[in-house]
Amino acid sequence: MEQRIADTEERSEPPTSGVVGPSEAALLSGLDPVELRAWRAFLTRHARVARRLEADLIARSDLPLAEYDVLLQLALADGLRLRMNELADRVVLSRAGITRLVDRLTADGLVTRLKCASDARGYFAVLTSGGMARLLDATPGHLAAVRRHFLESFTAPELETLAELLERSRPLD
Amino acid sequence: MEQRIADTEERSEPPTSGVVGPSEAALLSGLDPVELRAWRAFLTRHARVARRLEADLIARSDLPLAEYDVLLQLALADGLRLRMNELADRVVLSRAGITRLVDRLTADGLVTRLKCASDARGYFAVLTSGGMARLLDATPGHLAAVRRHFLESFTAPELETLAELLERSRPLD
DNA sequence: TGCCAATCCTTGCGTTCGCAACTACTATAG
DNA sequence: CTATAGTAGTTGCGAACGCAAGGATTGGCA
Numbered sequence A, B: 001m002e003q004r005i006a007d008t009e010e011r012s013e014p015p016t017s018g019v020v021g022p023s024e025a026a027l028l029s030g031l032d033p034v035e036l037r038a039w040r041a042f043l044t045r046h047a048r049v050a051r052r053l054e055a056d057l058i059a060r061s062d063l064p065l066a067e068y069d070v071l072l073q074l075a076l077a078d079g080l081r082l083r084m085n086e087l088a089d090r091v092v093l094s095r096a097g098i099t100r101l102v103d104r105l106t107a108d109g110l111v112t113r114l115k116c117a118s119d120a121r122g123y124f125a126v127l128t129s130g131g132m133a134r135l136l137d138a139t140p141g142h143l144a145a146v147r148r149h150f151l152e153s154f155t156a157p158e159l160e161t162l163a164e165l166l167e168r169s170r171p172l173d
Numbered sequence C: 001t002g003c004c005a006a007t008c009c010t011t012g013c014g015t016t017c018g019c020a021a022c023t024a025c026t027a028t029a030g
Numbered sequence D: 001c002t003a004t005a006g007t008a009g010t011t012g013c014g015a016a017c018g019c020a021a022g023g024a025t026t027g028g029c030a
Helices: A023-028 A033-061 A065-076 A084-091 A095-107 A129-149 A156-167 B023-028 B033-061 B065-076 B084-091 B095-107 B129-149 B156-167
Strands: A081-083 A111-115 A123-127 B081-083 B111-115 B123-127
Touching: A033 A065, A033 A129, A033 B033, A033 B156, A065 A081, A065 A084, A065 A095, A065 A111, A065 A123, A065 A129, A081 A084, A084 A095, A084 A123, A095 A111, A123 A129, A156 B033, A156 B156, B033 B065, B033 B129, B065 B081, B065 B084, B065 B095, B065 B111, B065 B123, B065 B129, B081 B084, B084 B095, B084 B123, B095 B111, B123 B129
Parallel strands: none
Antiparallel strands: A081 A123, A111 A123, B081 B123, B111 B123
16 A cells, blocks of 8 residues: 555656557447447536535535435425335435435434335335425525536526436336 | 334325425425426436446446546546546546545556656556556447447437537536 | 245445545745 | 745545345235
């Protein structure tokens, strides 16, 4: 862990400058330029926006994005409750992940666990009034941030297009 | 940590069923339906695709997505090298994150650190031949997966649209 | 009825990440 | 030339995640 030292010194100009090497052709051969652009744009755009929003949301409401998402899903759910499984699916998290996320929210009093009557294996996560309050408090600022960092870049018809495209479910699942 | 037990029993039908509560109106008031759809679609689509691709890539090439991304950026960079800072920016990771990611890649012999001649504070991460080999080996399968789980959903003009929209940089940055 | 596979959720463990603090070096100003 | 502010990168620390294994319960099928 100590010998992270560099081995060589850098000559002043990049050695193979100008030449891209045999790599690029081989690398990109699998994807045509439009595909590559779309894919990279999708990836980096998400990464940047998510990073930004997470910071904003924590600074403003002391609530990570994942926590916010869970509260929102519960608030929108019928009876303000959702099975752990369903919750994991909606926020796209592993089951273990959802267990601990709900743990945290429960510790903060924003959510309660409720045994499912019809299936003794199952639990509901239920939004508490405190959780609802917290969500309602955090929402305006967060939505503003979403708009500022993402939605604002597009016109209404473009948003429609975007929604339509991204809502398409993956081919084979 | 032990009293995670449910407090109450569930009555057989959801209590406030049918009624959505005062919450939804307040929650969604900040965003019109199209905005909401576009935003949620963007979020969940990314989460699902990324999760899928990560699993695929690890299974097939024992390489996490972030590692793959770094190797790719280096392969595409002039001289097969990039400053740590620049690298962090391209793969959208914190500087601490990039330090450790490069640590790992170095330990695996896929990357080398090289002192920057013109600025003694700086380092280059340089792709080794082993790293290039690993990248070339992993790429075909990965690209196939990207296509299967994402690109395949769209036509060429749609991809063009998607790329154009998502490449727009955020307004104020 | 009785058993075995499947399902729901949780926990142990290892890994990764970001923030904040730190070192080393550069650049600006006096 | 020296002080001071700023930048590049690394490290301690705590938080969060996923995988795999485990306990409990359900559901089909003999």
